Amino acid sequence: MFVPLLVLRNLFRHKLRTLLTALGIVVAIASFGLLRTVVDAWYAGANASSSARLVTRSSVSLVFSLPLTYASKIRQIAGVEGVSWVNWFGGVYISERNFFPQFAIHAPSYLAMYPEILLADAERKAFYTDRQGAIAGRKLADQFGWKVGDTIPLKGTIYPGTWTFNLRGIYDGADKTVDQSTMFFHFDFLNESVKKVYPRRGDQAGLFVVRLRDPAQAAAVSQAIDATFANSLAETLTETEKAFQLSFVAMTEAILVAIQAVSFVVIVIIMAVMANTMAMTARERYGEYATLKALGFTGTFVAGLIVAESLLLALGAGMVGIALTFPLAGAFADAMGTLFPIFFVSEETVALQLGAALAVGLVAAAVPAWRVARIRIVDGLRAVA
């Protein structure tokens, strides 16, 4: 206990300096964690995607839809187990600030394809039997205080008019990576309504989701689907669900790279601050370290005292920073609403934070420890006089 006590007491010899350095580390580690979580949230869709699902869309652009008749042709392709179709609705709930994704889906096939969407049987039945029915994720429902049975009006932007839906169920995710801030309603309700007003826009799907019998056949099946519709008026582009999600991430890649760079710059800055603190600390104690060496302690032991002190400070403050990341991320997620549907501090982020704190402690101590280990005793003793 003697040596740990010596390290601990040394750490608090200059309380203000130690506390300010610790504060810097806390802020740096918490910021690092928050920024990493933001980056993770950006990739959440891609990370949560299944390798057993493909997405087929217009080869020209996602803006162009595909004929609904493609569904039966895709279903006949070898290796395809199931097909569903989806339309982006893009409605506004009360105000444009209340953005959240809404999809018109072919409910039975879509929910069968996404078992990670957990819906009570009674609510599922109620949803299936109500033409105007809708289901919403738990996070979305909580955000707007929706309850099952509520009527939800959406102002269409792509499909003009006011659309009214009956909330028939609130779904949960099988795990925390499942988006719970989306609203789903019946494709047929949208399609039939659209056909009445804009007949040429009817029977069109924004994209098809394809479930594979064998995920290893993804490339072959993708090629087969696209080959089926080659040279047609609406050629297709089929890719894995992950690739599809990553194509959205790619649109904002520069921002992501900047966020990632800033997260690492924060760590480098605190590393420099901490290294300065440890260098000052070691310089002030040259005489003491020389005395220890004169008494028979080795250079390695003395260097170890500095490394231990540096690690204690960096890891202690780092732990506080990690603990603070969770409420910070919670507050950030609340402030962002449904902009980041999946927003949580991952275990990987915590491990990275811990690694960063460890690196700060080790790097900051490296030069002072090396100097102290090598300092000549007589030179160090002169520092006392």
Place this chain on the structure above:
Amino acid sequence: MTAPLVSIRGLSKHYVRGGQVIPVLVDLDLDVAAGDFVALMGPSGSGKSTLLNLVAGIDKPSSGTIRVAGVDIAKLSEADLARWRADNVGFIFQFYNLMPVLTAFGNVELPLLLTSLSRRERRERVATALALVGLTDRADHYPNELSGGQQQRVAIARALITDPTLIVADEPTGDLDRVTAGEILGLLERLNDELGKTILMVTHDPKAAERAHRIVQLEKGVLVA
């Protein structure tokens, strides 16, 4: 005739500063018998502290041999020298060199961490050493809560806690008033007389040197008396 505890032969030490060789000790021979109390005197820059550092094994000679209890310490590696110092040398410094974050007890206990003694054995030894220097009641005090004389007593207790072969003292009374200096010198005399400790002391103070059995004078790196 018994062999001297410290035997120095042909000892030279020089430094190189800006390409210039500066001799500090020149071809020096000196013997110190076991149980002796030797005062090293001389003007500033005469090399007395350098000689003390070399005998204590915290500096390396440019040439020559230094045998302490039969061991040629100039030939020891850094690690072996550290071990040798822990086992054989007790240090007393002018400015006490105590660890400010440790109590008097902790400071005295420090050298024992390099031994295989149990915690109980260490505590017993520290208590004995503090009693010897008259500081039993100040064991829990930190250096900044002690006077200069008391701090030097703690340093003396630390120097003798491992029962070293040799105690080296560099200006042990240089930072103390006359009365306190007298008390510290009295304590060193007791260590020499009652415990038979061999003491090598550097001092500027002729009154301090008078307490020693023998005075060795250095001038420009050469023994003159």
